[in-house]
Amino acid sequence: MKLNNVIALVTGGVSGLGAACVRRIVSNGGKAVIADINEVGGNAILDELGDVVRFYRTDVRREDDVQGAIDLAASEFGGLNVVINCAGIATAERAVGRDGPQPLEHFQRVIDVNLVGSFNVIRLAGAYMSGNEPTDDGERGVIINTASVAAFDGQIGQAAYSASKGGVVAMMLPIAREFARFGIRVMTIAPGIFETPMMAGLPEKARQSLIEQTQFPSRLGQPEEYAQLMQSIVENVMLNGEVIRLDGAIRMAPK
Numbered sequence: 049m050k051l052n053n054v055i056a057l058v059t060g061g062v063s064g065l066g067a068a069c070v071r072r073i074v075s076n077g078g079k080a081v082i083a084d085i086n087e088v089g090g091n092a093i094l095d096e097l098g099d100v101v102r103f104y105r106t107d108v109r110r111e112d113d114v115q116g117a118i119d120l121a122a123s124e125f126g127g128l129n130v131v132i133n134c135a136g137i138a139t140a141e142r143a144v145g146r147d148g149p150q151p152l153e154h155f156q157r158v159i160d161v162n163l164v165g166s167f168n169v170i171r172l173a174g175a176y177m178s179g180n181e182p183t184d185d186g187e188r189g190v191i192i193n194t195a196s197v198a199a200f201d202g203q204i205g206q207a208a209y210s211a212s213k214g215g216v217v218a219m220m221l222p223i224a225r226e227f228a229r230f231g232i233r234v235m236t237i238a239p240g241i242f243e244t245p246m247m248a249g250l251p252e253k254a255r256q257s258l259i260e261q262t263q264f265p266s267r268l269g270q271p272e273e274y275a276q277l278m279q280s281i282v283e284n285v286m287l288n289g290e291v292i293r294l295d296g297a298i299r300m301a302p303k
């Protein structure tokens with residue numbers, strides 16, 4: 049599928065990796081509905097990109113919100129054929145910290161947003177896209193999830209985040225297998241360390257250490273490089289059921 053034919057739902061599309069995907073899609077002639085909780089940021093992107101994007105205030109954990117975003121793509125742009133799951137939160141907290149055990153609700157919140165939220169979008173968008181007219185290749189849609197290298201080499205303090213991203217990786221294959229009969233591909237990108245507002249929250253020492261652990265190029269990834277891979281996945285119909293690390297060969301140390 050070429051980007052100029054794409055009508056995408058981009059969760060977390062107001063910021064960082066998601067926003068880079070939105071910009072790349074529209075600069076190549078596609079359209080996008082941005083589904084994000086950040087309304088102020090959403091309105092700013094609408095002002096910037098104009099009529100080829102819509103914003104729907106969405107908490108990915110909520111069925112009504114996600115369905116509303118899908119319905120908006122259908123009513124405003126006439127359909128939906130690509131989903132990019134970028135909404136996510138990152139926390140760092142030891143299982144047993146100075147003040148005792150980590151409150152269970154902290155762990156649950158990360159799982160809820162990153163894992164349950166991604167699944168919520170996949171199931172609702174998958175149901176919609178299964179009714180699409182197939183392309184000549186028999187393709188009805190593409191779903192791209194965002195995991196993290198923390199799914200594989202999580203650091204101390206990343207139990208919740210790593211578990212959520214490990215879940216994103218693990219659910220991909222059963223869903224790709226299930227959706228094969230619809231002609232919907234499911235892929236996952238596991239980014240290393242990217243220069244986004246999420247990373248800006250990291251203390252300078254931790255940031256420098258992660259840059260040093262990135263083998264080559266030894267720098268933060270740029271959101272546009274994530275968007276470039278998103279485009280390759282959308283356009284290459286043979287890519288399915290696979291997780292791609294986009295990480296400059298980083299293997300994160302314990303801390």
Ligand SMILES: NC(=O)c1ccc[n+]([C@@H]2O[C@H](COP(=O)([O-])OP(=O)(O)OC[C@H]3O[C@@H](n4cnc5c(N)ncnc54)[C@H](O)[C@@H]3O)[C@@H](O)[C@H]2O)c1
Nearest residue numbers: 060063064065084085107108135136196239241242244246
């Ligand atoms: N930046 C990195 O280095 C990095 C590395 C690995 C994985 N990731 C993953 O990439 C994705 C994008 O991260 P980013 O760096 O662009 O972060 P970001 O903070 O810049 O963007 C995340 C977006 O998600 C939105 N969001 C948060 N909770 C939401 C919810 N419940 N419902 C809807 N929207 C919600 C935020 O408002 C924000 O716009 C995340 O899933 C993150 O875990 C990022």
